[in-house]
Amino acid sequence: MPSNLNIDESGSQFKALNSERPLQLLADWVQEAKDLGMAEPDAMNLATVDAKGNPHNRMVLMRHINEREIGFFTNLESRKAADIFATQRTSSTLWWPQLGRQVRIEGTATEMPRDMVEAYYQSRPRKSQIAAWASKQSTELASMNRLHQDFRQYEEKFSDKTVPTPTFWGGFTILVDKIEYWYSKPFRLHERIVLTKGEQNWSITRIYP
Numbered sequence: 001m002p003s004n005l006n007i008d009e010s011g012s013q014f015k016a017l018n019s020e021r022p023l024q025l026l027a028d029w030v031q032e033a034k035d036l037g038m039a040e041p042d043a044m045n046l047a048t049v050d051a052k053g054n055p056h057n058r059m060v061l062m063r064h065i066n067e068r069e070i071g072f073f074t075n076l077e078s079r080k081a082a083d084i085f086a087t088q089r090t091s092s093t094l095w096w097p098q099l100g101r102q103v104r105i106e107g108t109a110t111e112m113p114r115d116m117v118e119a120y121y122q123s124r125p126r127k128s129q130i131a132a133w134a135s136k137q138s139t140e141l142a143s144m145n146r147l148h149q150d151f152r153q154y155e156e157k158f159s160d161k162t163v164p165t166p167t168f169w170g171g172f173t174i175l176v177d178k179i180e181y182w183y184s185k186p187f188r189l190h191e192r193i194v195l196t197k198g199e200q201n202w203s204i205t206r207i208y209p
C-alpha cells in the first residue's frame with residue numbers, strides 16, 4: 001500500500017481495501033446487496049464503443065467475477081458484441097442506492113471460454129434458455145406475435161430434450177485495469193478511491209468527490 005494514502009483514517013469505508021485484490025470489495029458489495037434482498041444486485045451499466053468511436057450503453061447482469069476480471073452473458077450477434085469485437089474497451093457502473101455505493105470499472109473485453117458459457121446456460125431456467133434461441137437480439141422484429149411464435153417453435157423443437165446452448169449465445173470477460181469505489185457521505189463529502197493497474201502493481205489513490 002503506498003504511504004501517501006491513509007486508508008485507515010477514522011471514518012473511512014475502505015479499511016478492507018487491498019490493492020493486491022482490487023476486485024474483492026466489489027465482490028463483497030454485490031454479496032451484501034444480495035444478502036439484503038435488493039433487486040438485481042449484480043445489474044451493471046455497460047458502455048461499449050463501436051468502430052467509429054460512438055459509445056453505446058445498456059444494462060447487463062454481472063454474472064462472473066474473480067481476482068482480475070468480471071463477466072456477463074449475451075447474444076454474440078448483438079450491438080454490444082459487435083462493439084466489443086471491434087474495439088474491446090468497456091466501461092461499467094454498478095449502483096446500490098439503498099447502500100449509497102457506486103463502483104466504476106474499466107477494462108478490455110474478450111469472448112468467454114465456451115465451457116464457462118455452457119455451464120451458465122445449462123444452469124438457467126428452461127424458458128430463459130428457449131427465449132435465447134428465439135431472440136435475434138438487437139435486430140428488427142416485425143411484431144411481438146412473431147417473437148411468441150418463434151418461442152413456441154423452439155419449445156416444440158426441444159420438447160423433452162436438454163436445450164442446447166446456441167452457438168450465437170455466449171459471454172464476455174472484462175480484464176479490469178481501473179476500478180473506482182464510491183461511498184456516499186453526508187453533505188456530498190463522498191469518499192472515492194481509485195485503483196489503477198500498473199506494469200507490476202496496482203496503484204491506489206484517494207480522489208475528491
Ligand SMILES: Cc1cc2nc3c(=O)[nH]c(=O)nc-3n(C[C@H](O)[C@H](O)[C@H](O)COP(=O)(O)O)c2cc1C
Pocket residue numbers: 040043056057058059060061062072073074075078079080081137138
Ligand atoms: C436490469 C437489466 C439486466 C439486463 N441484463 C442483460 C444481460 O445480462 N445480457 C443481455 O444480453 N441483456 C441484458 N439486458 C438487456 C440489455 O440491456 C439490452 O437491451 C440488450 O442486451 C441489447 O443490447 P445491445 O443492443 O446494446 O446489444 C438487461 C436489461 C436490464 C434492464
